[in-house]
Amino acid sequence: MGFVGFDLDMTLIDSRPAIMAAFAELARETGTEIDLAAVDSRLGIKLEDEVAYWFPAAEQAAAATGYRRHYVRLAAEHTSALPGAQEALAAVRAAGERVVIITAKHPVSVEPSLRAAGLTADEVVTHVHGPEKAAVLRRFAATAYVGDSPPDMAAAVAAGTRAVGVSTGSFSERELYEAGAGVVLGSLTGFPSWYRALATA
Numbered sequence: 001m002g003f004v005g006f007d008l009d010m011t012l013i014d015s016r017p018a019i020m021a022a023f024a025e026l027a028r029e030t031g032t033e034i035d036l037a038a039v040d041s042r043l044g045i046k047l048e049d050e051v052a053y054w055f056p057a058a059e060q061a062a063a064a065t066g067y068r069r070h071y072v073r074l075a076a077e078h079t080s081a082l083p084g085a086q087e088a089l090a091a092v093r094a095a096g097e098r099v100v101i102i103t104a105k106h107p108v109s110v111e112p113s114l115r116a117a118g119l120t121a122d123e124v125v126t127h128v129h130g131p132e133k134a135a136v137l138r139r140f141a142a143t144a145y146v147g148d149s150p151p152d153m154a155a156a157v158a159a160g161t162r163a164v165g166v167s168t169g170s171f172s173e174r175e176l177y178e179a180g181a182g183v184v185l186g187s188l189t190g191f192p193s194w195y196r197a198l199a200t201a
């Protein structure tokens with residue numbers, strides 16, 4: 001039985017409001033200026049890499065810990081499933097495949113996010129980004145990887161699997177194609193028909 005890989009943030013869940021609120025709280029608490037539009041433009045990278053834009057090296061670990069404390073609290077109220085997410089996961093299971101969520105998020109942030117969105121995974125691999133995701137996709141021999149960012153598409157290409165872009169995050173259809181997407185969907189509402197066509201091809 002095969003696996004279909006999904007990114008989490010801005011692919012399955014709208015985590016943008018919770019991420020922005022957590023960064024705003026972190027900025028307030030630490031008296032550090034954080035440009036939320038700049039954070040938004042990079043959504044999908046590891047938290048450690050994002051805080052490195054705003055804090056000196058000696059303060060980054062504490063900043064990441066502080067952010068996660070806010071995020072875990074805010075996620076419950078500010079996270080929702082993106083359109084078509086439930087149906088996409090249901091389509092995979094209806095075909096006898098399983099869902100592996102492969103995300104840069106830390107484990108403590110994944111659980112409340114999934115619970116708030118009402119989504120479940122068969123496997124979850126956390127705290128991986130870019131080429132690290134490719135290694136995970138190879139390990140699961142994934143049928144496809146569905147993601148919203150150019151590094152997600154590059155990871156799928158590197159793993160030799162189908163790169164399925166969704167333009168529900170911070171990146172355009174064009175950026176996703178340029179990064180190697182084989183198909184770009186406007187949202188996951190288009191996923192079940194694309195996926196079922198794959199099975200009958």
Ligand SMILES: [Mg+2]
Nearest residue numbers: 007009044148
């Ligand atoms: Mg993402």
